[in-house]
Amino acid sequence: MSAPTAVGRGLLACSVCELVMRAPSGATQAICPRCGARIHSRKPHSLARTWALLISAAVLYLPANIEPVMITTSIFGAQRDTILSGVAYLWTSGSWPLAVLVFFASISVPLLKLLALAFLATSVQRRSTRRPLARTRLYRILEFIGRWSMLDVFVVMVLVALVNLQALANVQAARGVLWFGCVVVLTMLASMSFDPRLIWDAAGENDGRDARRT
Amino acid sequence: MAETPDGPEPGELPQARVVEKRRGGLPLVWIVPLVALLIGAWLAWRSISETGPAFVITFKTAEGIEAGKTKIKYKSVDVGLVESIELSRDRSKVLIHARMEKYAADYLVEDSRFWVVRPRIIGASIQGLDTLLSGSFIGMDVGSSKTERRDFSGLAEQPVVTADDPGRHFILKSDALGSIGLGSPVYFRRFPVGEVESYQLDKDGQGVMTRVFIKAPYDQYVNAETRFWEASGIDLKLNASGVSLDTESLASILVGGIAFQTRGDAKLANPAAENAEFRLFKNRETALSYEDVVAMPFAFSFKESLRGLSIGAPVDFRGIVVGEVTDIQPQFANDAIYMVAFAKVYPDRTATRQVGESARLKHGWTREQAFDELVKIGMRAQVRTGNLLTGQLYIALDVFKGAKPAKIDWDEKPPRFPTIQGSLTGVEENIATITKKLAAVPFEEIGEDLRRSLGELEQTLKSMDRLVKNLDQETRPEVSETLADLRKSLDSVERTLSQEAPLQQDLRGALREISRAAASMRTLTDYLEQHPESLIRGKPEEK
Ligand SMILES: [Zn+2]
Numbered sequence: 047m048s049a050p051t052a053v054g055r056g057l058l059a060c061s062v063c064e065l066v067m068r069a070p071s072g073a074t075q076a077i078c079p080r081c082g083a084r085i086h087s088r089k090p091h092s093l094a095r096t097w098a099l100l101i102s103a104a105v106l107y108l109p110a111n112i113e114p115v116m117i118t119t120s121i122f123g124a125q126r127d128t129i130l131s132g133v134a135y136l137w138t139s140g141s142w143p144l145a146v147l148v149f150f151a152s153i154s155v156p157l158l159k160l161l162a163l164a165f166l167a168t169s170v171q172r173r174s175t176r177r178p179l180a181r182t183r184l185y186r187i188l189e190f191i192g193r194w195s196m197l198d199v200f201v202v203m204v205l206v207a208l209v210n211l212q213a214l215a216n217v218q219a220a221r222g223v224l225w226f227g228c229v230v231v232l233t234m235l236a237s238m239s240f241d242p243r244l245i246w247d248a249a250g251e252n253d254g255r256d257a258r259r260t
Numbered sequence: 261m262a263e264t265p266d267g268p269e270p271g272e273l274p275q276a277r278v279v280e281k282r283r284g285g286l287p288l289v290w291i292v293p294l295v296a297l298l299i300g301a302w303l304a305w306r307s308i309s310e311t312g313p314a315f316v317i318t319f320k321t322a323e324g325i326e327a328g329k330t331k332i333k334y335k336s337v338d339v340g341l342v343e344s345i346e347l348s349r350d351r352s353k354v355l356i357h358a359r360m361e362k363y364a365a366d367y368l369v370e371d372s373r374f375w376v377v378r379p380r381i382i383g384a385s386i387q388g389l390d391t392l393l394s395g396s397f398i399g400m401d402v403g404s405s406k407t408e409r410r411d412f413s414g415l416a417e418q419p420v421v422t423a424d425d426p427g428r429h430f431i432l433k434s435d436a437l438g439s440i441g442l443g444s445p446v447y448f449r450r451f452p453v454g455e456v457e458s459y460q461l462d463k464d465g466q467g468v469m470t471r472v473f474i475k476a477p478y479d480q481y482v483n484a485e486t487r488f489w490e491a492s493g494i495d496l497k498l499n500a501s502g503v504s505l506d507t508e509s510l511a512s513i514l515v516g517g518i519a520f521q522t523r524g525d526a527k528l529a530n531p532a533a534e535n536a537e538f539r540l541f542k543n544r545e546t547a548l549s550y551e552d553v554v555a556m557p558f559a560f561s562f563k564e565s566l567r568g569l570s571i572g573a574p575v576d577f578r579g580i581v582v583g584e585v586t587d588i589q590p591q592f593a594n595d596a597i598y599m600v601a602f603a604k605v606y607p608d609r610t611a612t613r614q615v616g617e618s619a620r621l622k623h624g625w626t627r628e629q630a631f632d633e634l635v636k637i638g639m640r641a642q643v644r645t646g647n648l649l650t651g652q653l654y655i656a657l658d659v660f661k662g663a664k665p666a667k668i669d670w671d672e673k674p675p676r677f678p679t680i681q682g683s684l685t686g687v688e689e690n691i692a693t694i695t696k697k698l699a700a701v702p703f704e705e706i707g708e709d710l711r712r713s714l715g716e717l718e719q720t721l722k723s724m725d726r727l728v729k730n731l732d733q734e735t736r737p738e739v740s741e742t743l744a745d746l747r748k749s750l751d752s753v754e755r756t757l758s759q760e761a762p763l764q765q766d767l768r769g770a771l772r773e774i775s776r777a778a779a780s781m782r783t784l785t786d787y788l789e790q791h792p793e794s795l796i797r798g799k800p801e802e803k
Contacts, residue, residue, distance in 0.1 A: 058276055067276045076276035085276060091287045098289040102296035109303045121393050225299075232292070239289075 053247075058085050089241040096167050099236035104160055106225045106232065111153070113222035116202050120215040128222060129153060129198055152198035152226070155191055159233045162188050163240060170244045178249040185242045192237060195230040199223055312340065312360035317374045317398070319414040322354040324376060324396030332358055332374070334400040339364035342398065356414070358398070368410060371403030371423070375415040387418070417442065420457045426476035429457065430488075430532065432518070434540035437468045438490040440516040446472050447491055447519040453478035456518065470540060472518060481522060482532045488540050489547035491519035521548060556605045556627065557674035558583075560641045560655055561591065561598040564681065569643060569653040575603045576644075577657045582606055585655065601655060602674060607631075628670055638663045640680040645797070694784055701777045709766035716763045723749060 052059065058069045060078040069087065070076050076085040089095075114126035127135070129152050136145035162184055169181060202223050209217040322345050324330075332340035340360040348355055360368060377399040379388040391397065398414075401422045420443050421427070437459055446454035454474035462469055474482055518540065532538075541547035566588055575583030583605035591600045607627050625633065640663050644656045657677075666678030727749055788795065 057273065065274070067274045070276050070278045074278040075280070077279055079274050079277050082277075091289065094287050095289045098287070098293050101293040105293065105296040105300045109300060112307075113303070122395075228296075232296075 051246075053087050058087055060085055088243055088247070089239065092239055092241040092244060093167055093171060095239035096163060096236050099232050099239060100160060100163055100167070103156070103229045103232035103236060106228045107156060107160065110222055110225035110229050113225060114220040115198070115222035115226060116205065117218045117220050118209075118215070119218070126220065129226065132198075148198060148201075151194045155195045156229050156233055159188055159192055159195070159237065163233070163236050166240060166245070170248045173248040175249045178245045181245050182242050185237070185240065185245070188237050192230075192234050195233070196227070199227050199230065310362045312362040312365045313368060313410065314343070314357060314359045315368055315410040315412065317356040317358060317412045317414045318348070319354045319356060319376065320416065322356065324378060324391075325354075325356060325398070326395070330395070330397055332360070332398045332400055333377075334364070334367065334402060339367060339400065340398075356398070366408075367400065367402045368408060368412075369403045370405035370407040370409050372405075372409070372412065373401045373403070373415055373419060373423075374412050375399050375418045377418060380418070417458075420455045421473040425473070427454065427474050428476075428479040428482070428532075428534050429471055429473050430482060431535055431537045432470040432472060432488050432540035433462075433537060434468050434470065434490075437470070438516065438540075438542075440470065440490065440518060445517045446474060447517055448474075448478055448481055448521070450519075451478075453481075470518075480531045482520065482536075483522060483530060484532060486520050486522045486532065486538065487547035488518055488520040488538050489544050490540065490542060491517045491544075519544065555583075556607060556631075557586075557602065558605055558677045559600050559602050559672075559674045560677050560679050561593075561600040562643055562679055563596070563598060564643065566599040566601060566643065566653065568645070569601060569655070573652065573654050574646075575605055575641075575655045575657065582657065583655075603655060628668075631668055634659070635666060635668055635678055639678075640666070641677050642680050697780060698777070701780075702773060706770045706773045709770045713763045713767050713770075720753060723752070 053069075056069050057066055058076055059066050060081060060083055062083040063078060063081040065078055065080045067076075067079060067085075077083070078085055111129055114128050114131075116127045116132070118125045118127065129148075133145050133149045133153070136142070136148060166181060166185060169176075202217075202219050205217045206219050209215055319325075325342055325345060327342055327344045330342040331338045332342070338361070340358050342356055342358045344357045346355050346357070347353070375398070376396050377388045377391055378396050379386070379392050381387075399418060401419060403423055421429075440456050440459070442456060442458065444456040445452045446456065454472055457471045457473045459468060459470040461467075472488075521544075569585060569588060571585055571587060573585045574581040575585065583603050585601050585603045587602040589600050589602070591598045607630070623630075631639075638659045638661055639657055640660050642656050642658060642660075643653050646652045646654045660680055663678075663680055668675050668677060727745060730745065787799075791799070
């Protein structure tokens, strides 16, 4: 007993011109008869791409948090700040709401995103049938909060642009911010590569045909 | 996806065109994690290879030091960072765990030094002002040793001189620490050439050791003949040579200092070695006086008052201070009171100024024999006025021709040096000599001679008078007689005035005497005109 889906009915939609057509049989590449675009019923190589980007993000997550993101030079001396030391500074200086926000946006979110995407990809790979609706909702949440991860990068960029008093005070972006930006972009790409329809395919909610054909 | 009732049937939908599926191997996207891994590996390798050695510095206190913040600087360049701070087991010290930058790993050698830089005033300059804003940092001086070391004990004070300053260290020994401090300048001919680096008590507490650093190239002026003295503040002195004010520089008045000078010909001596020891004298005068290896005690007994002769007054030989008075006592001997000045005489002070061997060594005399010889040719001690204004006296040794023969009795302790009356009494003596000479002039005889001559003259005049009277009384008839008388008179005058006449002789003698007396007076007045001071000081002895 399965819900009626496009794949179940043997239909494809062109992602460019929105033409609905009948899918060809066999392992062949479908082409839109109207605009000639390549048509996939699911994102091609979705899981592989997601995994590749996830692993890259995870690798860069370490230097992004270890290396300083910002070097503040002032008459009080030079200071190198990592993301975590910035959070610690905000916390000790009393602005703990800001500390919580930065910690949430810059440290927890990328990490949660990595873990959540890894969980989703694993569950699809293991053809899990458990609570597909909840997993789809998790995916939506990831998409939504992912954009907040760039907060720290933006803060550094704004400071670098604003605080430039030469000898008195000077803020420079350090290499850490590059790795951090990479992590954020890679996780965004990873979540984009992930096709949530696979959750439902794997759960067997979609009928008969091989849902994971590309 | 709900089925729409009025939608077209699947059969009416167009059929997708089909192309041959591209058979890809591994998707290109796997390059991304590969690159990420490479980056990660590169960063990891970099951070491992760039991590310098960890080491420990021990300090008394961790004041101003923060873990993860405090930097280690060498020549104001960051070379390391404090990683953690902990107390030693017995809580007496603080262990600073720090890490050096990789490139500075070989700075950690046996004689490297660490100290905490805080703002302070050192010598005449203020240092570490920047730490007021940036906080303290740990200063470092890299040693020259090749032996590696990982545990250091931090210095309590910032060293004044760093190891790479060219120059030499010297150790000055003194009885007490003068008004000098760390960083006090060292002057050479009033030119700042070095600094006081440290000072400490001797191990036995008997004196103070001051370590100074003389910068190159000035360190070459320090040799075995160099004397150091405290050039601290203002030195105001009132002594036999009057008032003297001595100071090296304005800075030395404020922060104290040390000066040095080399006695004699500096070129003759080799520069002193590193860490050579010198005595630190109280002042320039004592520093530059010659090393008094041999001191001979003498007693000088005088008949006159010694008011104005103080203990420490110089014993002078024609301008060279050869000794100093150590004590003054009255002594009774032969029913008379003598004032006895005890003094130490340093005979080598005269000898070492001569180039080559002294006369004494040439003759092979002992010091005692040399003094005997000097006394034999007339050397005597005399009290003289050093300064008319202050009335200070000194003992002068000089050679007096015609002094009564004397001898030093070396068995006496201390031996008595023959003396001669002081110069003030000498003036009286001179005056007495003059009066004696004047008294010797035969004024009476001269007067008698004169009286006699005048008597004869009177007689002549009387006979002339008589002649005139006779001429008056016995007029013309007796002209011939008168003429004959006149001839007689003239004969008599002729007799009187002739060479052999007694009148003539007496007069000449008298005049001779007078001219001699006048010449003597002229010599005296001439001398007084040229040397008016001799009225007070007396006539200097003939050389
Ligand atoms: Zn199309």
